[in-house]
Amino acid sequence: MSLLHLAIVSPLLLAVIIPIFSKSIRQIHTGWFVLPLPVVLFSYFLSFISTTSHQGTVYESFEWIPSLGINFAAKIDGLGLLFALLISGIGSLVVLYSIYYLEKDKEQLGSFYVYLLMFMGAMFGVVLSDNLIVMYGFWELTSISSFLLIGYWYHREKSRYGAQKSMLITVFGGLAMLGGIILLYIMTGSFSISEIITQSDRVLEHTLLIPALICFLLGAFTKSAQFPFHIWLPDAMEAPTPVSAYLHSATMVKAGIYLVARMSPVFAESPVWLWLVGGFGIVTLFWGSFSAVKQTDLKSILAFSTVSQLGLIMSLLGVGAAALHYDGIDDNVFTVATTAAVFHLINHATFKGSLFMVVGIVDHETGTRDIRKLGGLMHLMPITFTLAIIGAFSMAGLPPFNGFLSKEMFFTGMVKILQMDLFSLSTWGLLFPVLAWIASVFTFIYSMKLVFRTFTGKYKPEGLKKKPHEAPLGMLISPVVLGSLVIIFGLFPNILSHNLISPAMASILPSLLSPGDMFDVHIYFWHGPTPELFMTIGVVILGILLYLTLPKWERAYHLLPEKLTLNKVYDKGLESIQTGSFKLTRFYMNGYIRTYLVYIFAFFILILGYTLYKKDAFVIDTAHVSSIGFYELVLSVLIVVSTITILFAKSRLTSIILLGAVGYTVALFFVVFRAPDLALTQLVIETVSVALFLLCFYHLPKLKKEESKIPFKLTNALISIGVGAIVTAIALSANSTKLFESISQFYVDNTYIRAAGKNMVNVILVDFRGFDTLFEICVLAIAALGIFAMIKLRLTRGKEG
Amino acid sequence: MRTNDLILQTVTKVILFIILLFSIHLFFAGHYYPGGGFIGGLMTAGALVLLLLAFDMKTVANILPVNYRIMTAIGLLFSIGTGAGSLLFNVPFLTHAFTDVYLPLLGKTSLHTAVLFDIGVYLVVIGVTMTIIQTIGEDE
Amino acid sequence: MEIVMAFVVGIIFMAATYLMLSKSLLRIIIGTGLLSHGTHLLVLTMGGLKNGAAPLLGEHAPSYNDPLPQALILTAIVIAFGVTSFFLVLAYRAYQELGTDNMDRLRGTKINE
Known part of the structure; x- marks a missing residue:
């Protein structure tokens, strides 16, 4: 982190603390706290003129995501410095002007200056970054801050319309530019602009040249309001005038110009x-x-x-x-x-x-x-x-x-x-x-x-x-x-x-x-x-x-029908995209939970079934299978019978009791399979659950006979059988295949040595995998609070509820 | 929820303490034998549910004026605090430590920070279960 | 035994799915409860059954049952309890507010917007 990096992000840092000033010190216009920063930055950047005027550059870099070749590389050369001076210089004047333009009693100055500083920092980032990904990040931040500033008077409908329009168009361009950046990376293997420039010969011969070039130009043209993307700029004029002077004439819209100038060494030799x-x-x-x-x-x-x-x-x-x-x-x-x-x-x-x-x-x-x-x-x-x-x-x-x-x-x-x-x-x-x-x-x-x-x-x-x-x-x-x-x-x-x-x-x-x-x-x-x-x-x-003679020929402008203007095309396009996507979503998201469950289960069957088939994973190996004891067989019959009976249960009470029976049988299974902790837990949980079900009993609706048609039942039955079959297949295969050594032996060996415990299950819970348990009790607490909220906090909706 | 079952109430009075003691035993035994925070907490909660079933909500609330939501929060704090405490000793989050000490009367006793973590689990489980049961039970 | 258990688990899953696809809220809740039971048994079965003594070092056995699935299941049991009770309350509150438990009438979105 060098002084140059600090200069780039300083507006963002100031943006963090400015709301405190605007809240606590109301007598003084917040703008006065902002003003020193661009002035200082302007003089700081002026000091680089002596370097760049002799073709020198300043390059500072620190590693951000080195594994992807993304570093926060800041570079000052002639072009970057020119823009930095424009941003800080005009920025100072605009802040000064805004102090008189926006009245401190009527406007939300805190948010205004936060947005403005956000924009300033982002703009410095765009023009001084040497890394394309970093530049892209700042580029989108300028779009976002511009959106916020245009919509500053958000109670006006036109402001919101203009803000949305500018956002949609410039972010569309930004995404196109990201595509271009990635294409350039494919061609050169680097995100660094200086490095890409040295490889421009290679880029120019590459087949991806034209797509990359068009992607970059889309970014530049949308940002710089070039025909036909210029339609957002007139609507952006809903922003306060200092913003229009700053963003929409002096700096942000010139980011596209900057991009074209910056990428000229790479692309300019192409006739396209x-x-x-x-x-x-x-x-x-x-x-x-x-x-x-x-x-x-x-x-x-x-x-x-x-x-x-x-x-x-x-x-x-x-x-x-x-x-x-x-x-x-x-x-x-x-x-x-x-x-x-x-x-x-x-x-x-x-x-x-x-x-x-x-x-x-x-x-x-x-x-x-x-x-x-x-x-x-x-x-x-x-x-x-x-x-x-x-x-x-x-x-x-x-x-x-x-x-x-x-x-x-x-x-x-x-x-x-x-x-x-x-x-x-x-x-x-x-x-x-x-x-x-x-x-x-x-x-x-x-x-x-x-x-x-x-x-x-x-x-x-x-x-x-x-x-x-x-x-x-x-x-x-x-x-x-x-x-x-x-x-x-x-x-x-x-x-x-x-x-x-x-x-x-x-x-x-x-x-x-x-x-x-x-x-x-x-x-x-x-x-x-x-x-x-x-x-x-x-x-x-x-x-x-x-x-x-203007009044005489001005009427000629009305010859072009209103319907054909680009704005109308934009509005209609936006509208049809909205209705279109609504219809498309409505097509499969029909609001029935059952439908969604059918999707989930169908995918469950298809994906797992396909994987089992494709990987040839379905095997039954009886070599390691344990013996079948008498008690286990009894329990199995018991659980199957109770499970099947639930399906045909006619009353609520029967279903709840049968569910309890299944639960207790599971507990007994845990006993015979030598899992004492599980058995204990399951017993107590089952008791509490049954109590809970009974508590809710009075509130719950009576079970009605399912009055549904045969096809409905048939699909359900088919899907259920499919799920059951797939689970059985997986259970069988999981037992029969051993892809790698189990990690369980580690716990067996280390329970006493490392954790001084003898009950492995409990030691795993509280020590080896304590994080899981921590999250688990968090989930429990959230569930309890959710239940509490659902019951205690009732929204008063009048009598209609 | 108002019940007036003499047999249930009498039995509950006797059995409650046995269950509670057993649950505390389960909790402390957890590191060596079956048991632990989950089971102990559930067992305690089970005892309290029995109390609720035998008597009514108000009576129980008078005997045990506990805010179970705060209990949940305290439990969470215990667990997270134990985990975060290890950061003070410059070891990763949730690293436990243990030692053996000789206490009068009890003899050689092993002390383990995992117990602190488990106390958190114990409290959360009781708190959650009771919050759920209580709020549903109170809802008319 | 594992093969028998695989089929038992399959049947539980099947029944749970069928219940979850039905129209009545209560059946759906019972279905989810059943599903969690099935899952617990499935995980236990996948780890292998009856390989040795209970996973307590005090047993001094030559081999122990796999402790890891048991730890996972223990967590799952408690979570399943929390989720089932949450769902239960959600269901009965929905029934109270809306006066129906028929899933066809409980729809998340309006169709004619």
């Missing part, structure tokens, strides 16, 4: 990878931005915009994989796509984070997020308005903000596709820049809509629940910090390029680097009159035109 990652990314980009325009809820706009931006990054990672097919890095122009992906990842976190917080402020101060009710807030909330402008313009790709730079690089990467001459990109590749450009136009439109519909136009106070005013200072700190980063990264992008982007690229495309080498990343503000520049100008002009 390029097509799937790039293709799904670009489609998502288009579909997300297209859908965002029609939304009227501010958070929905941001949700679809997040979907589309994630698609953008995804497509860049896919296209960036093409660089692997060209040698050398000096003249390799295709790496620009990967650079753009990493750069945009950072930019998106800054501008989208600030936009979410702005929307949260608007929601908090006006009581609504409906864009139709809002307007003219510019004068009331000037700072918020400024922040919105910065964020939205950066999102739209306007200078001088950082979004402009990464958007330009994105265009560059897409245009470069046309120069590639592999995987039939030269023909179909044209789709990439075209879709990218159209999507950018839509991005521009919804960005403008987001700002100007909210802050300009007519002020409509009558539709608002509260009287709006500027947010408190504390709430503004976090978006201001993010907004300034948007500008700083826009003006001085190269502070990132050396420290963060280049090391992260080294993790994504390690095969392009010779040892000691590194990517030389330079981001230029102005790169001459290139096609990209003209594309941007085109986007702006067409975007402004379309935004102004």
Whole structure:
């Protein structure tokens, strides 16, 4: 356990004690106790920059399940560090923001911060684990904490719906990823990512490559809300806004991006990878931005915009994989796509984070997020308005903000596709820049809509629940910090390029680097009159035109029938799965205990009978059989007669007495078979049992004649005879076969020497196998308590019972 | 449950103590001869059941005001405590120890921690049986 | 003797199964009780019968009966008692509350949901 491991699990540890703080110290907002942790972690991770910027890595491991090759291996490299900084950095800002967003008197802060810390720890685990199984564990934990956070206001039905949806989709992807992990293990024999990367040649030639690749991509696409799995993200917006800003724009949804980037060294050389990652990314980009325009809820706009931006990054990672097919890095122009992906990842976190917080402020101060009710807030909330402008313009790709730079690089990467001459990109590749450009136009439109519909136009106070005013200072700190980063990264992008982007690229495309080498990343503000520049100008002009004419063509969105939307498909699918499985279960679980008993006995007969037959185990060997004495024969006849008579007994009393007779005969059997302890126990137990039966006697129903049809009786009789026959066969065979020496001799030899006792049975009970006895008396105590509870505690159900 | 059987009651008064003594004998004899916690406990419980049958619930509850559920719990504690005690001596759970000591009057006596464990079993068995019988009997 | 016992055990099992498959609760309880008796005898028989003296070292016999099955059975007897009484009470409480002991009418789930 190193300091690095401690840093990863520290949020989880804090999550354990946070409820105590929130319960005992009510005057202070619980968030203040949480805030120091991400800040400390952020500075801790900052200290690693000097290592990773020289292509160094930090690797710490401790054994967890070494026999399965599962170790808690933590590794910091460029990519992991970039994400760790995002998680801790945005995490600090979000916690600070949440302190003002969630009121301490109204909300269950304890659970909120427990979930949030759980998520934070899980996220660190995902991005810093080198072991795939450990990463998978943390991966699912992020899904679970996301589920809990979306359902935080669990009394709202929409929250529960959204939480369930996100859980189902992301966990489905997670399980697919687990399948991929296992396939990779089959191919390479290792769970360690670093080790698998060294064997990537072998993976690429393996027949299981495509299934494994698809499994991993399913994990990544569901998590990162790629088309068609994006449907969970808009519904996840039911979460409190700090959560949306943190999980559903800056960090968790980027886990899929992380996974793609992390697995790129393994899979990226496969053409399927390029097509799937790039293709799904670009489609998502288009579909997300297209859908965002029609939304009227501010958070929905941001949700679809997040979907589309994630698609953008995804497509860049896919296209960036093409660089692997060209040698050398000096003249390799295709790496620009990967650079753009990493750069945009950072930019998106800054501008989208600030936009979410702005929307949260608007929601908090006006009581609504409906864009139709809002307007003219510019004068009331000037700072918020400024922040919105910065964020939205950066999102739209306007200078001088950082979004402009990464958007330009994105265009560059897409245009470069046309120069590639592999995987039939030269023909179909044209789709990439075209879709990218159209999507950018839509991005521009919804960005403008987001700002100007909210802050300009007519002020409509009558539709608002509260009287709006500027947010408190504390709430503004976090978006201001993010907004300034948007500008700083826009003006001085190269502070990132050396420290963060280049090391992260080294993790994504390690095969392009010779040892000691590194990517030389330079981001230029102005790169001459290139096609990209003209594309941007085109986007702006067409975007402004379309935004102004939006009311005229907005109706086009309603052309797509409601029934065909993915959400409807999801809902219908879920419903039919539920009814289907209900029907299937109902088919064999019909509620009759008898049916279940028939299943049990039938399986008993089939399995044991088959085993006896298959293993040729049925033998009768009379060599060791003991003699038949007179008393034993009498007892046997007695027990058989009483047993058979029970079957035909007409009254309760007869049955109980006959059962007692069987019990006493068993006790006598124990006497003749020289088991004195058993005989004594059986005698007393039988006495007590009969007393018990008699006590219950008055309460028990009278025996009625079994009025049942012949087939019913016949099945019962058949099954009973089968069970009897099988048991007889087993008893006979068990006596006749000796597979190994009995362990009983040990007890005979050691009873006096080791346990100083002479009664072997009792010594076995209390000493050699004391654990059994301990559990046995526990079972007895539980049975007694159960009986006590059944009789004494009666639920009052009114008169109907 | 109300019975008024003179013969049963008289016989019970005599026999009860014999059974109880016999059950205690069975319990202590358990390590060497047939007997032990289970049998001893059941025998004691059997004696008490006889008492219940001969007299009624209330009378017995007055004579023996024992909460059998607590008895069960104490028995469980005894057994688990004996088991856990061995952990203090850095040996596995439920390791027993024994020694021979010379007591005045009794002479050489062997002391065994297994007896403590068995006391637990004894108490649990009595407690459980009596809880079951008593709750059912009280239920009208 | 073991062969005779094997058939005795088989018959007890058969009767127990038949009782457990019937419709009346009381029969089912008696069936379970019978089943445990059968099991005890089965375990004892499997260990071999009459191999020597009772498993008490005080007997100073050259050979003893197998003590292990006896220890197992002793545990099983007591457990069977606990379970049977639990079941008995469950049955009569169910009868009290629901007014029937017919298994066809005691169903765990509603069919028309």
